[in-house]
Amino acid sequence: MTAKFTFVVTLSLIVTLPLLAEEQKPETTPPASAEKKTDDMAEAEDPGLPFLEQALEEKLKSNDIKDIGRVIALAQRARKEGLSKKNLQFCDELIASEQLYRGLTLSEALVGKSTEQLGNNWQVVRNRILNDLESAVKVLKNQPLALLRIAQLNMLPEGNTKRAEEVLKQLEPMANNNPEVFLQVQMLKALAEKDPEKREKIIEDAAKENPSPHMLLLLVKSQIGLRQYKKAAENLKKILELDPDNVQALVGLYEVLSETGENEEALKVLSMLEEAAPNPRLAFEKARLFNRLGKNKEAIEVLNQLREKDPKDPGVLGLRAAIHLEMKDYANAMKDTDAALRLVPEGAKAKLPMYLLKVQIFVAQKKMDEAIQFLEELTKNISGSKELEILLVQLYTDKKEYDKAEALLKKLAEDNTDDNYSFIVLQAGLLAEQKKSREALKVLNEVLDQKKATKKETVMLLRLKGNLLLNINRHSDAVAVLEEVLKQEPDDEVSLNNLSWLLSTSPIDIVRNGQRALELAKKACELTDYKKSYILSTLAAAYAELGDFEKAMEWSQKSIDVSQEDDNVKDRVDDLKKELESYKKRQPFREALEEK
Numbered sequence: 001m002t003a004k005f006t007f008v009v010t011l012s013l014i015v016t017l018p019l020l021a022e023e024q025k026p027e028t029t030p031p032a033s034a035e036k037k038t039d040d041m042a043e044a045e046d047p048g049l050p051f052l053e054q055a056l057e058e059k060l061k062s063n064d065i066k067d068i069g070r071v072i073a074l075a076q077r078a079r080k081e082g083l084s085k086k087n088l089q090f091c092d093e094l095i096a097s098e099q100l101y102r103g104l105t106l107s108e109a110l111v112g113k114s115t116e117q118l119g120n121n122w123q124v125v126r127n128r129i130l131n132d133l134e135s136a137v138k139v140l141k142n143q144p145l146a147l148l149r150i151a152q153l154n155m156l157p158e159g160n161t162k163r164a165e166e167v168l169k170q171l172e173p174m175a176n177n178n179p180e181v182f183l184q185v186q187m188l189k190a191l192a193e194k195d196p197e198k199r200e201k202i203i204e205d206a207a208k209e210n211p212s213p214h215m216l217l218l219l220v221k222s223q224i225g226l227r228q229y230k231k232a233a234e235n236l237k238k239i240l241e242l243d244p245d246n247v248q249a250l251v252g253l254y255e256v257l258s259e260t261g262e263n264e265e266a267l268k269v270l271s272m273l274e275e276a277a278p279n280p281r282l283a284f285e286k287a288r289l290f291n292r293l294g295k296n297k298e299a300i301e302v303l304n305q306l307r308e309k310d311p312k313d314p315g316v317l318g319l320r321a322a323i324h325l326e327m328k329d330y331a332n333a334m335k336d337t338d339a340a341l342r343l344v345p346e347g348a349k350a351k352l353p354m355y356l357l358k359v360q361i362f363v364a365q366k367k368m369d370e371a372i373q374f375l376e377e378l379t380k381n382i383s384g385s386k387e388l389e390i391l392l393v394q395l396y397t398d399k400k401e402y403d404k405a406e407a408l409l410k411k412l413a414e415d416n417t418d419d420n421y422s423f424i425v426l427q428a429g430l431l432a433e434q435k436k437s438r439e440a441l442k443v444l445n446e447v448l449d450q451k452k453a454t455k456k457e458t459v460m461l462l463r464l465k466g467n468l469l470l471n472i473n474r475h476s477d478a479v480a481v482l483e484e485v486l487k488q489e490p491d492d493e494v495s496l497n498n499l500s501w502l503l504s505t506s507p508i509d510i511v512r513n514g515q516r517a518l519e520l521a522k523k524a525c526e527l528t529d530y531k532k533s534y535i536l537s538t539l540a541a542a543y544a545e546l547g548d549f550e551k552a553m554e555w556s557q558k559s560i561d562v563s564q565e566d567d568n569v570k571d572r573v574d575d576l577k578k579e580l581e582s583y584k585k586r587q588p589f590r591e592a593l594e595e596k
Contacts (some may be wrong), residue, residue: 007221049078079095096139168188220417226474261529307320322357325361345576359395466495491523504517534563
């Protein structure tokens with residue numbers, strides 16, 4: 001099961017910016033009119049004084065942002081009419097204090113929001129707020145919260161990043177003796193840094209000086225972005241030492257442990273979460289964890305309890321159906337899938353996973369005709385069902401109905417011009433299935449030569465290119481391509497395994513490199529907790545290439561043992577036994593040459 005749990009607080013939300021102080025209007029000194037003088041004298045010296053006094057009256061009874069606007073307008077009128085030096089200073093401070101309060105209040109609607117949450121015309125609102133805050137800080141000194149807001153607003157899309165950087169530098173002296181200002185400044189500096197590694201360094205240095213939960217959570221978010229899960233877990237544990245019931249840290253630690261496959265530890269953290277923040281969805285996630293741990297009976301039991309509490313939750317039925325499928329209980333898997341489909345409204349996106357699951361149930365029972373018929377009916381009745389049509393292409397290919405696959409793939413590519421690379425991979429795979437690897441390579445090379453693909457798309461295309469090169473016995477070229485994949489994705493377990501296998505078993509002498517093969521196989525095994533039989537088989541091949549046949553036989557036997565517990569690779573047991581026989585004869589294994 002690969003579906004991912006999302007709790008009320010996700011990793012994307014674990015960092016929030018605390019207010020440095022309550023947003024209060026700065027106090028101002030009453031105008032000089034408090035001194036006793038005749039009305040004629042006051043009018044002669046301060047013609048704008050009546051407007052200033054009216055502004056003060058409005059300020060005392062103001063209740064909302066519109067009232068603040070009237071105060072500012074009257075004070076500006078007073079300034080225009082003319083004021084004595086002392087009253088002019090007071091008037092400027094009054095205007096600035098009202099602008100500061102209005103700017104800080106309105107900025108709450110923009111700061112910390114994604115562009116999708118900001119609504120229409122948010123740039124106009126942002127500019128008005130910035131005008132207020134910039135005017136205020138020119139008059140009122142030492143306003144760290146206002147400066148922070150100026151930096152934050154300018155860091156929103158299409159903002160003045162240069163001004164944001166200036167403000168952050170201006171704030172640094174204020175941060176020396178103020179931990180909260182320091183925290184905010186470092187967080188904003190990190191957000192402004194585009195290089196992920198430099199960003200992490202900024203936060204890491206700041207966290208050493210101020211190891212507060214907020215700073216550590218920001219550091220964790222950065223480390224997760226860099227896939228530094230071990231470091232992230234250590235920092236989350238530090239937070240929990242300071243605050244054992246910190247829900248954000250518990251959620252973060254749970255997700256990190258889930259991502260790294262440490263399911264037993266994740267289960268312990270989940271129990272802590274249930275105590276700190278009880279939530280019905282935690283039981284659902286516990287069922288997922290039991291499933292990952294191979295405890296499907298326990299998972300079904302939890303789901304049955306959830307089903308009793310809420311019979312109309314299609315998610316519970318969907319997960320239970322998927323687990324029944326794993327257990328080869330096809331009747332109950334189909335029953336739960338159909339029940340879930342009845343609960344989900346027509347046209348809802350939630351139906352798609354259920355449709356895909358139903359096809360998987362047909363395929364698992366080797367009912368390919370039923371699977372294809374079901375998909376054909378669906379694609380006729382559902383517009384824009386790209387995922388279903390892609391699956392139908394794959395099923396046509398598996399049944400060697402290449403004409404149908406090519407026709408549907410052509411239609412897909414025409415209808416989805418924005419998703420070109422997925423269809424190129426499908427096209428190349430279809431050609432390879434028909435033993436047309438050279439044609440498939442030509443398709444891939446044309447795309448790769450354009451250098452317009454993203455990093456993720458490039459890796460996807462290179463992986464396929466490596467396989468195609470193997471098909472036509474260009475082993476040296478395949479090695480170069482797989483090495484390029486690993487430069488971009490060092491922890492790609494499939495490429496690590498494939499390259500190691502090639503370096504161990506290629507029949508071409510100059511291609512083999514036992515030491516490099518062993519290094520790659522060990523890393524792939526570590527990434528998969530030594531639980532995947534095909535990777536254990538690769539580790540055995542690497543030892544055999546180095547002449548260590550005792551180790552080769554040990555890992556080859558483990559590969560066979562693991563494969564007998566995995567339905568997905570049971571059909572490869574005979575191949576694994578042939579490898580073991582080769583090692584018993586003290587002979588390294590050699591892969592047969594493929595497509596001519």
